[in-house]
Amino acid sequence: MIRFRSLRVRMVVFLVALLGIVQAAEFLLTNDASYSAARNKIEDEFSVGQRVFARVLQQNSERLSQAASVLASDFAFREAIATGDTGTLLSALENQGARINAKAVLYVDLKGQVIADTLRPDIPPHAFEFPELIARARTGSVASTTDLLHGQAYQLIAVPVKAPVTIGWIVVCFPLDLALAQDLRQLTGLDVSFANEQQGRWNIFATTLPAAVADTLRTGLPDYADALDTRVLQLPEGQQQMRLVPLADDAHVAAVLQRPIASAMASFRTLRATLVVLGFLSLAISIAGSVLIALSITRPIELLLAAVKRIRRGDYSEEISVPREDEIGALAQGMEHMRTGIAEREQQILKLAYEDPLTQLPNRSQFALELEQGITQARTRGRSLAIMVMDLDRFKYVNDSLGHGVGDHVLREVGSRLRLMQGDIGCVARLGGDEFALLVHESDVAAVIGVAHRIIKALEVPIIYDGQPLDVGTSIGIAMFPAHGDKSETLVRNADIAMYVAKRTRSGCAVYEKNYDTSQQEHLSLLGELRHAVEHDELRLHYQPKVDLHSATVGACEALLRWNHPRRGVVPPAAFIPFAEHTGYIKVLSRWVLEEAVRQLGAWRREGLLLQVSVNLSARDLLNRELPETIAAILAQHQVPASALCLEITESGFMEDPTHALRVLERLAEIGLQLSIDDYGTGYSSLSYLMKLPAKELKIDRSFVSHVSGDADLRTIVSSTIEMGHRLGMKVVAEGVEDSESYALLRELGCDTAQGYYMSPPLPPEAFQAWLEGRLPTAEPISVARWDRSPCAPSPDAAQQQTARDRTG
C-alpha cells in the first residue's frame, strides 16, 4: 500500500478520490436515469406515432369514403350507371376514379357481381372477391377494408349507388403506396413500410426506407405472428424500434412502423456527452479546488513548521505570522506567543547566567567573557589592558552585624557608584560576595592607578542606610595585560593577589608584582607547614615586659608568637597570622598560644614569679562562644588564677560582630580575666563601644607613642587618651616606647604602663626571666645602664617586627 507522508498529498489524494467516486456515481446514476428516461421517451414517442398512424389511416379512409360517397351521388354518374351500357359504365367509373385518385373503381350490382372493373375492363361479370365488404355496405352505407387485390395491397371502399334506392355499389381502390407511406411518415415521424407476409416471406409494397434498409427489413422481419409481438428489431443498420400494425389480418397485410433507436437516442447521447464533459469539468474544478484547499491548509502548516525549525535552531528573530481567522491562524498566534515567550525567557536565562541579580552588573561569567574579548581585542591592536579586583573592607562586619538587607543595600550602592564610573571603565562586574572586578581599557599604569583612586574616593563617601551612614572602604588589586599575564584566569588571580596585598598594606590599591605571587604561594604552602609547626613544636612565645611607670616595676608582660622555621629561620607573624585568620587555623594557633602562655605562667608562679601575662586574641576567637570555658579549663589545668591572664583585643576584632563578641567578652570578664584594648587609636576608636567593653586596660597604639616626644599633636592625643582612659576607669598602657624622652614624657603625662624596646624587646622565656632577674626583686627606677646589659639589643628589623606583631592582635 502506498503511504503518503505529506499531509498535502494525503488530503489531495483523499479529496480527489472522494470527488472522483462521487462524480462517477453521479454520472452513472444520471446516465442510467436519463437512459431509461430516454428509452421511455422514445417508447412514448413511438406509441404516439403509432396512434397517430392509426388515426391518420382511419381519417384517410374516412376521407376516401366521403370522396367516394360524393362521387357515387353524382346524378350524371348515377344516370350513367343506371341507364348506360357497360362501355359507358366503365368510362364513368374511370372518370370518377380519376377525380379522387383512385387506382381502380369497380361496380358491383345487387347480386354481388362485378359488372365493371376499370383495372380489367374486358373481364366478364363475376362474383366480387370481397362479398363481406358488400355485406357490410348493405347494412351501413359505406364500408371499407384493406386487402390484396390482384397481388397488390389496396384500401377498398364500397359505396352504394342510389337511384334513388340502392342499385349497386362502386368499390373504389386506393393502393397502399409510397405517397401514403410518405404522408404517414411526415405525420408520425416514423418510417412506414406496407408489407405482406406469405409463408414466411415478406413482400414490401411501399416503404419510406432507403432501398438497402428496406431489403434488410424484408429479410430481417420474423413471420407475421412473431412480428406482431416484436418491439425491437435487430437489423444490420442497428437496433430498430418497431411495431407491426395489422391492416388485413387474414391476408397478413400490415404496416411496419419503425425508427432506428440510435437516432431516437441521439438527444440522449448528446445529453450524455454533455454530462461526461460536465462531469470531467466539475471533477477538474473540484480537484483544483481541493488542491487549493489542501494547499491553503498545508501551506501555513509548512510555514509553522519552518518557524518551529528556526526556533529549534535558536533563531527567534522572525515573527510567526499567518493572518487567518481559523484554527491555523489561532495556532500561529499561539506559536507566536510561544516564540516571544521563549525568546523572553531565554533572554532572562541569559541575564541570570550573565548578570548579577542584586546589582544588575555582569557576573563572573560575563566578566570572564568580556575579559576574553578585551584580551583578544588588545592582542590584535597591540595594546594593554588593565583589570581590577576589589573587595569591600569591613563588609563582613556590616553584613553580619546589620543584617543581609543592609549588606545587599551596600552592594547595590557600590554597584551603582561603580556603574556611574563606567565611562572610565570598560566593564564592571560583581564576582560574588563583596568582590567586584573591573576591566579598564587603559595602557598606562599610572592612569589605571588614577582610576583606582577615583573609585576609592567614590566609595569613601558614606553609604546612607536608614538615615545611618555606613563607612565602607575598599582595596583594589590591579593586573595589566600582557605584563602580568596573557590569560584571563591568570590576570584575575594576579589582580586578586594584588588586592590582598593592598588590603594588607592598607594602601588602598596595589599593582601586581611578581614577588607577590611567590609570597602568596608561600602562604599557600604555609598552611601545611604551620600545622607541622604546631605539631612539631616549632612555635615559641616571646615575652615583652610591661613596666609600671609609677613604681618602675614589672608586674606584667605580653606574650608574642614566634615561629622558628627549620629552613626559613624566624618567620614574622605578619607572614602567617593573616593567613591563619583567613583559613580559620587561627583557632588552633590561639589555643596553642593560650595553653603555652598559661603553662608558662603556671611555671613562673610555681617559681614564685607572680606575673600577669597578656595574650593577643584574634577577632575570630571572639566569635568562639566556647572560648571562656576553654580558657577556664586551661587555667584550671595549670592552677593559674584568671586574674593572671590578660587578653588583648583590637577594636576592629571586636567590631566584626559586636553583639557576639561583647557576650564572649563579658563572660571572660566574669571568669575574672583581664581585658585590654589593643592598638587603640588606629581603628574606629568608637567611644560608644569603648564604654560598653568590660576592659580594664587601654593600650595606645605605637604609632602615637613612638614619636610622642617630638610631636606636640601626638602628645596632645596621647595625653587626652590617657586622660580619657583614666576617666573611664582604665589603666593606660603605651607601647612602642623606644627612647628615654618618651618614657619620661609618658610618666609625666600620667601613663600607667610602658612597653617597648627602650625597656626590652620580646624575649624567649629564659632570657626574659634572666632579664627580670637582673632587674628584680628590687623595684628600682630603671636606668639606661642596665638596658645596655640587655642580651637582645634592638636590631635594624626590630621596627618591622614590631609592625608585624601588631597584626597578631
Place this chain on the structure above:
Amino acid sequence: MAPRHSTLLLTVATACLASLASAADLIVHVQSAANAPVEDAIVYAVPASPPAPAAGLKYSIDQVNREFVPRINVVQTGTAVRFPNSDNIRHSVYSFSPAKVFTMKLYAGKSADAVVFDKAGLVVLGCNIHDLMVSWLLVVDTPYFARTDHDGTAMFSRLPPGDYTLRTWHEPMTEDQQGAEALHVDAGAGALTHTVHIGTP
C-alpha cells in the same frame, strides 16, 4: 322489415281456388312469412290476354314536405301521371327505371306536364335535389290492381272470369322478385278469397 330480395318468394295459397262465375269479387290477403299481414303491398291480376293500354287515364303523385305522396303507387299502362308539387321549393323528379326513364323539373306553384307511363314495369322515382325522396310506381298491363290495407287485405270487385296471373309486389322488391301465380276466375263464382305469402319461407 328486412326481406331478402334475392330469395323473395311469393306463395299463393290455392285452398279456395275454384271455377269462378263471371264478374266475381276477389279478396287477397298478403302475409309475411311469419303470417303477419303486410300493408301497402300491391296485388294485381294480369289477364291472359292483356288489354290495350288505357287512354285518358290520369294519376297524380304530389310532393309534400319533401316526400312523394303517396309513396307507393300503381297505375295501368298508359296513365298520365302529374307531379303537382305542393312544396314551395323546387324538385327535380327522375327515374332511371327501364320502364320509364325521365327527368322533370318541378317548380313551386307551377303545374308541370304529365308523364305518360306507357310501359309496364317498376319505376322508382327520386328527386335529383333531395336524395331521400323515394316513390315507387308500379306500371301494370291490367286495370285489376289493388293495395293492401292495414290488415294486408286487397279487394278486387267484379273481376271478369278468365285466366289471370296474380302478382304481388312489396317495397323494395325488384320486378323479378314479384310473386306470380295463375288465377282462374269462373263466371258467377261470387266472392273469392286468396292468401298470398311474401318473404322468405
